[in-house]
Amino acid sequence: MHRITAYYQADLFDVAATRRIERAAAAKLPAHALMRRAGLAVARLAAALHPHARAIWIACGPGNNGGDAFEAAAQLRERSFHPIVTFAGDEARLPDDARDALARARAAGVPILEDAPTEHDLAIDALLGLGATRAPEGRMAQWLTQIYGAGKPVLAVDLPSGLDADTGHCSFDFGPGAPGQRHCLSLLTLKPGLFTAHGRDAAGAVWFDDLGCSSDGEAPCARLAGEPTFRPRAHASHKGSFGDVAILGGDQGMTGAAVLAATAALHGGAGRVFLALLDPRPPSLIEPWPELMLRRPEQLALEHLTIVCGCGGGDAIRTHLARVLAQAPRLVLDADALNAIADDAALGTLLTQRSQHRLATVMTPHPLEAARLLGLSTAVDVQADRLAAAASLARRFQATVVLKGSGTVVASPNEVPTINLTGNARLATGGTGDVLAGMIGAALASGLPALQAAQGEVWRHGAIADAWPHDKPLTAGALAAT
Ligand SMILES: NC(=O)C1=CN([C@@H]2O[C@H](COP(=O)(O)OP(=O)(O)OC[C@H]3O[C@@H](n4cnc5c(N)ncnc54)[C@H](O)[C@@H]3O)[C@@H](O)[C@H]2O)[C@@H](O)CC1
Numbered sequence: 001m002h003r004i005t006a007y008y009q010a011d012l013f014d015v016a017a018t019r020r021i022e023r024a025a026a027a028k029l030p031a032h033a034l035m036r037r038a039g040l041a042v043a044r045l046a047a048a049l050h051p052h053a054r055a056i057w058i059a060c061g062p063g064n065n066g067g068d069a070f071e072a073a074a075q076l077r078e079r080s081f082h083p084i085v086t087f088a089g090d091e092a093r094l095p096d097d098a099r100d101a102l103a104r105a106r107a108a109g110v111p112i113l114e115d116a117p118t119e120h121d122l123a124i125d126a127l128l129g130l131g132a133t134r135a136p137e138g139r140m141a142q143w144l145t146q147i148y149g150a151g152k153p154v155l156a157v158d159l160p161s162g163l164d165a166d167t168g169h170c171s172f173d174f175g176p177g178a179p180g181q182r183h184c185l186s187l188l189t190l191k192p193g194l195f196t197a198h199g200r201d202a203a204g205a206v207w208f209d210d211l212g213c214s215s216d217g218e219a220p221c222a223r224l225a226g227e228p229t230f231r232p233r234a235h236a237s238h239k240g241s242f243g244d245v246a247i248l249g250g251d252q253g254m255t256g257a258a259v260l261a262a263t264a265a266l267h268g269g270a271g272r273v274f275l276a277l278l279d280p281r282p283p284s285l286i287e288p289w290p291e292l293m294l295r296r297p298e299q300l301a302l303e304h305l306t307i308v309c310g311c312g313g314g315d316a317i318r319t320h321l322a323r324v325l326a327q328a329p330r331l332v333l334d335a336d337a338l339n340a341i342a343d344d345a346a347l348g349t350l351l352t353q354r355s356q357h358r359l360a361t362v363m364t365p366h367p368l369e370a371a372r373l374l375g376l377s378t379a380v381d382v383q384a385d386r387l388a389a390a391a392s393l394a395r396r397f398q399a400t401v402v403l404k405g406s407g408t409v410v411a412s413p414n415e416v417p418t419i420n421l422t423g424n425a426r427l428a429t430g431g432t433g434d435v436l437a438g439m440i441g442a443a444l445a446s447g448l449p450a451l452q453a454a455q456g457e458v459w460r461h462g463a464i465a466d467a468w469p470h471d472k473p474l475t476a477g478a479l480a481a482t
C-alpha cells in the first residue's frame, strides 16, 4: 500500500477493466480471499492514520464495498479498536463475500446498528464503491452528509460513495475537505475518477493497494503522468539553442495576458521572446522586462518561430489565425484563438491539417472553451467526462490538448491520456492560463515534442503553485516570473 503523489506514474483503469481484473484475480484465489485482503488493507490504513481514534464509525452499504468494511471492522476489533458499523442494506441480499465478512464482524464482537452514532473520531465510508448506479438518497445521503460534513476525518473505501470511478462526476455534493481530513484507499486498481473533476475534492489523499493482484493484460484508460524528466542544459549553449517564442495576442484592454505569456516563456527558458501585441497603442506594460522584443504582428517570421497565440487576443486575433495555422512550425493555441476556431469551420480545417504537415500544436482550453470547440452547449457537458472530452478534441483536431481544471487532462491522438496531479485552488486566478501557455511555448521552442512539452509544463506550472509559500499571495505575474 502506498500514497499517491504528484511524482508518481501509474496506470488508471475504468470500471469495466477493474471488474475483469477482479474476476481474473478471484478465480486464482480461495473464496473470500480478495475481500479479506481489502478489509485488512482498510483496517491497517485506518489504524496507521488514526492510532488514537476511539469512536470509529463504519458506514456500510448493500454491496461488496460494504463487505470490505465489515471485514475491516473485524480486523480493527482484533487490534483493540472499537468500531461501530451501521448498515444501509438488506442482509438477505448481500453478495456472498460481503455476507461472509458481516458474519466475521459479528463474530469479532462488532456492534451492527441501524442509526448513526452521535459522535465519532473517524468515519469509514463504505456505502458505495464501483457499483454506484444512482445518486445516494434517504438514509445513505443523510449518513454521507454526516460523514463528509462533520469536519471529522474520513477514510473512503475504494471511492467516496457516489463518485463516478470513470469520470470523477459526483452524484452527491461532498464539498471541499480541510487539508489532511479526507483519505481514500483505492483497491485493486487506481480509478481515473479519483483524480479529475470532483474526484480530488471528494477523495482527498489517495492511497493504493493492489491486493497482490496484477493488472497485466488490461489496457489502462488513462495514466498519472508523474514528474517529468529533468532536461539538463548543455554548458556550451547560446540563446539560439533554446529557440525563439513569439506571443501573438493582447488586444486593447487585454495586453496584460500577452505580457504574462511572454514573461512566462522568458522565465521558462526560451532563447528569445518576441511580443506582438494586437493593441495598436499598448500601455507601457513591458518596461520591467527589457528582454522582451516588441514586434508588429505582421512583422513576425512565423515559419521560424514557436507561436503562442490567443492570450488576450479578443476578436482581433481572427485576422491572423489562418496565416499562423498554415505557417507556424510549433504553435500553442489558447483562449480567444480557440474561440475563433470554434466559430469558424475553415480555421478548424486548417488546424486539423497541421498534423499532416508535421507541424506541432498544443491547444489549452478550459472547460467552456472545450465545450465550444466540441459544439457542446455548456462546460458542464465537458466536466461530465473530462477524459472523453479531451480525447475527442485531440482526435478531431489532431493536436495535443490540455484540458485545464482540477486534474488537468493532457490528450494526444492515439495516446493514452494523462491526468496531472500538481496544482491547487490557488491557481484559480486570472492570468494563470496565459502563464501556462507561455511555459508550453518555451518547452516547444526548446525542441520537445508537443505531448512531452504539454505534460511537462502542466506538471511544473502546478508544482510551482504547490511549493508557493502559504503566506504569500500567488498572482499570475509572480507565477510567470518563477
Ligand atoms: N468482491 C470482492 O472480493 C472485492 C470487492 N471489492 C469491493 O467491491 C466494490 C464493488 O462492489 P459491488 O459491485 O457490490 O458494488 P457496491 O458495493 O458499490 O454496491 C452495489 C450495490 O449498491 C446498490 N446501489 C447502487 N447505487 C445505489 C444507491 N445510490 N443507493 C442505494 N443502493 C445503491 C446496487 O443496486 C448494488 O446492490 C468495490 O468498490 C470494492 O470496494 C474490492 O475490494 C475487490 C475485492
Ligand SMILES: [K+]
Binding pocket: 065, 125, 126, 127, 128, 129, 156, 157, 158, 159, 160, 161
Ligand atoms: K465508498
